Amino acid sequence: MAELSPDRRPDTSCRGEGATPADEGGHAAPGGGLDTRTVDPEYLTAFARPRGTLPPRAAPRSDAPMIDLSGTWRFRLSPTVAEAPEGFWATGFDDSHWDELPVPSSWPMHGHGSPAYTNIVYPFPVDPPYVPTDNPTGDHRLAFEVPADWSGANAVLRFEGVDSCGRVWLNGAELGVTQGSRLPAEFDVTAHLRPGERNVLAVRVHQWSAGSYLEDQDMWWLPGIFREVTLLARPEGGIDDVFVHAGYDSATGAGVLRVDAPDGTLLSLPELGVLDVPAGQELTIEGVRPWTAETPALYDATLSRGAETVSLPIGFRTIGIVDGVLTANGRPLRLRGVNRHEFHPDLGRVVPPDVVRAELELMKRHHVNAIRTSHYPPHPAMLDLCDELGFWVIDECDLETHGFEPLGWRGNPTDDARWAEAYLDRMRRMVERDKNHPSVIMWSLGNEAGVGANLGVMAGWARSRDPERPIHYEGDTECRHTDVYSRMYASPAEVESIGKGEDPDERRRGMPFILCEYAHAMGNGPGRLEEYERLFDTYPRCQGGFVWEWIDHGIRRRTAGGDEHFAYGGDFGEPVHDGNFVVDGLVFPDRAPSPAMAELATVFAPVRIEEGTPGTIRVTNRHTFRDLSHVRFTWRLAADGRPPAEGELEVGPLGPGAGAEVALPPLPAGPEAETWLTVTAVSTAGEVSPPEGTVLGLGQVRIRSAAPAARPAGAPARRSGSGRVTLGPAEFEPVRGTLVRLGGLELDGPRLDVWRAPIDNDRYGPDPIEARWRAVGLDRMTHRLVGLRIEGDELVVLTRVAPAAGDLALLATYRWSADERAACVRVSVRPQGSWTVPLPRLGLRLAVPDRLGAVRWFGGGPGEAYADSRRAARVDAFTATVEELQTPYVFPQENGSRTAVRWAELRGPDGSGLRIEGHPTVEFTARRWTSEDLDAARHTTDLAPRDRIFVNADLAQHGLGSAACGPGPLPVHVLHARPAEFTVSLRPL
Numbered sequence: 004m005a006e007l008s009p010d011r012r013p014d015t016s017c018r019g020e021g022a023t024p025a026d027e028g029g030h031a032a033p034g035g036g037l038d039t040r041t042v043d044p045e046y047l048t049a050f051a052r053p054r055g056t057l058p059p060r061a062a063p064r065s066d067a068p069m070i071d072l073s074g075t076w077r078f079r080l081s082p083t084v085a086e087a088p089e090g091f092w093a094t095g096f097d098d099s100h101w102d103e104l105p106v107p108s109s110w111p112m113h114g115h116g117s118p119a120y121t122n123i124v125y126p127f128p129v130d131p132p133y134v135p136t137d138n139p140t141g142d143h144r145l146a147f148e149v150p151a152d153w154s155g156a157n158a159v160l161r162f163e164g165v166d167s168c169g170r171v172w173l174n175g176a177e178l179g180v181t182q183g184s185r186l187p188a189e190f191d192v193t194a195h196l197r198p199g200e201r202n203v204l205a206v207r208v209h210q211w212s213a214g215s216y217l218e219d220q221d222m223w224w225l226p227g228i229f230r231e232v233t234l235l236a237r238p239e240g241g242i243d244d245v246f247v248h249a250g251y252d253s254a255t256g257a258g259v260l261r262v263d264a265p266d267g268t269l270l271s272l273p274e275l276g277v278l279d280v281p282a283g284q285e286l287t288i289e290g291v292r293p294w295t296a297e298t299p300a301l302y303d304a305t306l307s308r309g310a311e312t313v314s315l316p317i318g319f320r321t322i323g324i325v326d327g328v329l330t331a332n333g334r335p336l337r338l339r340g341v342n343r344h345e346f347h348p349d350l351g352r353v354v355p356p357d358v359v360r361a362e363l364e365l366m367k368r369h370h371v372n373a374i375r376t377s378h379y380p381p382h383p384a385m386l387d388l389c390d391e392l393g394f395w396v397i398d399e400c401d402l403e404t405h406g407f408e409p410l411g412w413r414g415n416p417t418d419d420a421r422w423a424e425a426y427l428d429r430m431r432r433m434v435e436r437d438k439n440h441p442s443v444i445m446w447s448l449g450n451e452a453g454v455g456a457n458l459g460v461m462a463g464w465a466r467s468r469d470p471e472r473p474i475h476y477e478g479d480t481e482c483r484h485t486d487v488y489s490r491m492y493a494s495p496a497e498v499e500s501i502g503k504g505e506d507p508d509e510r511r512r513g514m515p516f517i518l519c520e521y522a523h524a525m526g527n528g529p530g531r532l533e534e535y536e537r538l539f540d541t542y543p544r545c546q547g548g549f550v551w552e553w554i555d556h557g558i559r560r561r562t563a564g565g566d567e568h569f570a571y572g573g574d575f576g577e578p579v580h581d582g583n584f585v586v587d588g589l590v591f592p593d594r595a596p597s598p599a600m601a602e603l604a605t606v607f608a609p610v611r612i613e614e615g616t617p618g619t620i621r622v623t624n625r626h627t628f629r630d631l632s633h634v635r636f637t638w639r640l641a642a643d644g645r646p647p648a649e650g651e652l653e654v655g656p657l658g659p660g661a662g663a664e665v666a667l668p669p670l671p672a673g674p675e676a677e678t679w680l681t682v683t684a685v686s687t688a689g690e691v692s693p694p695e696g697t698v699l700g701l702g703q704v705r706i707r708s709a710a711p712a713a714r715p716a717g718a719p720a721r722r723s724g725s726g727r728v729t730l731g732p733a734e735f736e737p738v739r740g741t742l743v744r745l746g747g748l749e750l751d752g753p754r755l756d757v758w759r760a761p762i763d764n765d766r767y768g769p770d771p772i773e774a775r776w777r778a779v780g781l782d783r784m785t786h787r788l789v790g791l792r793i794e795g796d797e798l799v800v801l802t803r804v805a806p807a808a809g810d811l812a813l814l815a816t817y818r819w820s821a822d823e824r825a826a827c828v829r830v831s832v833r834p835q836g837s838w839t840v841p842l843p844r845l846g847l848r849l850a851v852p853d854r855l856g857a858v859r860w861f862g863g864g865p866g867e868a869y870a871d872s873r874r875a876a877r878v879d880a881f882t883a884t885v886e887e888l889q890t891p892y893v894f895p896q897e898n899g900s901r902t903a904v905r906w907a908e909l910r911g912p913d914g915s916g917l918r919i920e921g922h923p924t925v926e927f928t929a930r931r932w933t934s935e936d937l938d939a940a941r942h943t944t945d946l947a948p949r950d951r952i953f954v955n956a957d958l959a960q961h962g963l964g965s966a967a968c969g970p971g972p973l974p975v976h977v978l979h980a981r982p983a984e985f986t987v988s989l990r991p992l
C-alpha cells in the first residue's frame with residue numbers, strides 16, 4: 004500500500020476564511036501556437052454538450068409500458084478510444100468473447116481498470132476541452148426483446164446516469180451522445196426500435212470527456228453506466244411532463260395547488276376530494292396537512308390524458324425568505340443536515356435501493372433533517388424517499404471545476420462562454436427532473452466552480468422556470484447569483500459575527516445564512532458540533548448547516564490472508580491522489596455509524612432534556628412544526644454498582660419551540676453512592692419516521708455524589724535485597740522505577756504518556772499539529788530515572804521524560820502509596836524548557852496481561868468521547884470487550900477513549916484482573932496494540948494484537964476539532980504543557 008508522503012498530502016484548501024479571488028476570465032492559448040487538434044472524436048471535446056437527446060422533463064411514474072434494461076450486459080474495455088473496436092454497434096457484431104458486466108455499474112469495481120481518487124486537482128493535464136489519449140473506453144452491448152404489442156408506439160430510451168460520456172446506438176443506428184454524468188438523458192428511439200424482434204443496444208462510454216472538467220467533485224473517478232437504463236413506451240397524446248406547484252397557506256391552513264400539464268389532462272386527488280379537475284387550474288383546498296420534514300404528509304395524485312395515467316405524491320409546502328430568514332410554511336427553517344454522496348464500498352457509485360432506504364432511515368434516527376446532495380443530483384428514487392421520510396433537500400447540480408483553483412482559476416469554464424450551453428443544460432436537466440419533489444427546497448448551482456457568467460445563466464433560467472425555490476451556491480461569496488448566503492467551514496467565531504449582523508456586506512446581511520459544509524467528519528471527529536448548534540439556536544439568520552460528510556468512501560478490499568479493510572486514495576497506484584481525504588464521513592464505508600453519529604444525534608436531538616432549577620428537569624421541544632404528543636418520557640435511576648429503578652414521567656403537551664420545567668419523580672431512597680437520574684424521550688407507537696422507539700432526547704441529573712474514594716495508604720515501602728521495592732501488593736524494579744507486579748498480576752508501567760496516534764484532524768489542514776509534535780519528538784519520548792527514594796510510607800520516583808535531540812522535557816514525579824489491597828500513584832508533571840506545542844495527551848500508560856479482555860467501567864459511555872465531542876456520553880455502568888472498545892477508523896488513529904471514568908475493571912475468563920480508579924476520574928483507553936502501532940498502521944489490517952493489553956488512564960487529551968478542514972479545537976480544549984497533577988489507584992481483583 005502506498006504511504007502518503009508529506010509532499011503528496013492533500014492540499015484541502017477548505018475555505019473557512021472566504022472565497023478565492025474572482026476568476027480573471029479567459030483561457031490559456033491552447034498549445035502555445037502548436038496545432039492542438041485532437042484525434043479524438045469531436046463529441047468528446049465539444050464543451051460537454053449532449054447530442055441527440057430529448058428536452059428534459061420530470062418523467063413522472065406512468066402506467067405506460069416500461070422495460071428495465073438493467074442486468075448482465077456484454078462489456079469490453081479499451082485503453083484508448085482509438086483501440087476500441089470499430090463497428091461494435093452493429094447488430095450482428097460478435098460479442099460472445101466479451102466479458103459480462105452488470106448494468107448499472109461502475110466498471111472499475113468489477114475488475115476493469117482501477118478506481119482513482121483526487122480531491123481538488125484533475126488527474127489529467129488541465130487542457131480544456133481536451134482529454135488524455137489514454138482514455139479508458141468501455142463498450143457495452145445488450146440484446147433484448149421488445150413485446151410485439153409495442154408496435155406503433157413512440158418509444159424513448161432513458162439513461163439515468165452515464166459517467167462521463169456515452170455514445171449510443173440502437174440496432175446499428177446512432178442515437179447521440181450523453182454528457183452530464185449524474186443527469187438523465189433520453190433519446191427518441193421510435194424509428195429504430197423493432198418490437199417483437201431482437202434489438203441491440205450499444206453504448207460506448209468514455210471515462211474522460213470535456214464534461215470531466217465540469218465534474219471534479221471530491222470523490223473516486225468511477226466511469227460506467229451507473230444508473231438504470233430503461234425503455235419507455237410513450238403513448239400518443241400522453242403526459243410527457245408535469246410541474247406541480249403545491250403551496251401551503253399557513254394563515255388559513257389551505258393548500259394552493261396548480262399542476263401544469265399538457266392541455267386536456269385531468270387531475271385527481273381523491274383524499275382531498277379532487278376528482279377529474281382539468282389540470283392547470285389553481286385550486287384552493289381547505290384543511291390540508293402540510294408537508295414538512297417533520298411531518299411528511301403526502302397525497303397521491305393521478306393525472307390522466309388519453310391513454311396515459313401518471314401518478315405522483317404531492318406535498319403541500321411553501322418555501323420563502325422573510326426578513327432574511329428562510330421559512331417553510333411561514334416558520335423559520337432549521338437545517339440539521341449532512342452532505343450525502345452516492346457511494347457503495349463494493350459497487351462504487353451504484354447504491355442499491357434498499358441500501359438507500361436504510362441509510363436515510365439511519366439519518367432519521369439520528370435526527371438529520373436535511374440533505375445536501377453533494378455534489379450532483381442523486382439517483383431520482385432517493386428524492387422519492389426524501390419526500391416520504393421527510394428531509395429538506397438542497398439539490399445540487401452536477402458541476403465542480405475545483406481543479407482550476409490551484410491555477411488561480413485561470414481558464415475556468417465557469418466564466419467561459421463556450422461552456423455556457425453545458426452549464427445551462429445541466430441546470431435544466433436537474434430542475435426539470437426534480438421539480439415535483441416537496442423535499443427539494445433549494446437549487447444549488449454546483450460546488451466549487453469559482454465564479455463567472457455561466458452561473459448567472461444557470462441561476463437566471465432556474466429563477467424564471469421555478470420562482471418558488473431559492474438558489475444556493477457557496478462559491479459565489481458575494482451572492483451575486485444566490486438567494487442565501489452559504490459558506491463552508493466558517494469558524495464558530497465567524498458564524499457568531501454573521502449572526503450578530505456584523506458582516507460588512509449589506510446584501511449578504513439581508514440573507515439567510517447556512518453552512519453548506521461544516522464539522523468535517525474525517526476520522527476521529529468532528530469536535531465542536533455542540534458549539535455550532537448553540538449558534539444556530541441563538542441567531543435566527545443562522546439556519547443551520549450540513550456536516551461534511553455522510554459516508555466514508557473507502558473501497559472494500561481483502562489482504563492476501565483474506566482480511567477485509569477499506570482502501571483509499573493511493574491504494575490503486577494512482578500517481579496523483581489525495582490519500583484518505585476521501586474517507587471523511589459520519590458512517591463507515593459499510594454504513595456502520597461512527598461514534599460521531601451518536602454525538603450528532605445528541606446535538607441534533609429534537610427534545611432537549613437538561614438539569615433545571617433544583618428538583619426539576621427542563622424539557623424543550625426543538626421541533627419546528629410538531630408538538631410532543633408523539634413522545635413518551637421515561638426515567639431511570641442508577642447508582643454506582645446497584646440495580647437501577649425505572650418509571651414513566653409525565654410531561655405536559657409542549658408545542659414546537661416550547662419548554663417547561665418538570666418536577667423530578669419521587670425517587671426511591673438510595674445508597675450513599677454516586678447516583679444519576681436519566682430521563683429519555685422516545686417516539687411512541689405509530690411513528691414511522693423516525694420509527695417507534697427512537698430516542699428523541701436524553702438528559703441526566705446527578706442526584707447524589709459519592710464521597711471521594713479513599714486513597715490507599717499506610718502500607719510501608721520496603722527495599723528488598725535485589726533492589727526491588729515492595730509497597731502493599733505492588734512491586735517495583737529499581738532501574739526504571741516502574742511497577743512490575745501487583746498481587747498476582749504482571750504489569751509494565753504505568754509511565755507518563757503523551758503520545759496519541761495522530762487523528763486526521765492532527766494530520767491535515769494548513770498547519771498540521773502532527774508535524775509540530777513530531778518535530779519536537781513527542782512521538783519518541785524517553786524516560787530517564789532521576790531518583791527513587793522511600794519517603795515515610797511512600798515510594799517517590801522522579802523521572803525526566805524527554806525526546807532525543809531536544810531540550811524540552813516533562814519532569815514527572817510519581818508518589819506511590821498503598822494499603823494491603825491496592826496501590827495508588829499521584830503524578831505531578833512539570834514542563835521544563837519553552838514549550839510552544841500542546842500535548843497530544845497527558846496520562847499514564849501501562850501494559851497488563853492479554854487475558855484481561857473483559858472491561859467494565861462506571862463513567863462516560865457507552866461510546867468513545869473526547870473533550871469537544873462528549874455530549875453523547877452519559878454516566879452509567881458499561882461493559883465491553885477490549886475489541887469492542889476499538890473504533891476501526893479506516894485510517895488507523897487514536898480512538899476508543901472513554902471519558903470521565905470513575906473506575907474500570909479489566910478481567911480475565913477466571914474473573915481475576917485489575918481495577919483502575921481515578922481520583923476522581925480518568926480518560927480510559929485499552930487496546931491490544933500500542934499507540935505507536937496505531938500510528939504506524941495505514942489500514943486496519945496492519946494492526947496485529949500483541950501479547951499484552953495497553954491501558955491508558957489519562958488526565959486529558961488534546962481536543963478533536965475539525966482542523967483537517969476547518970477550525971481546530973476551542974482554546975479551552977487545547978492541551979497545553981502546564982504543571983499538572985492527577986491520581987490513579989490500581990487494585991488486583
Ligand code: GAL
Nearest residue numbers: 017122221450451551587968
Ligand atoms: C470542500 C468540498 C468537499 C470536500 C471537502 C473536504 O471544500 O466542497 O467536496 O472536498 O472540502 O473534504
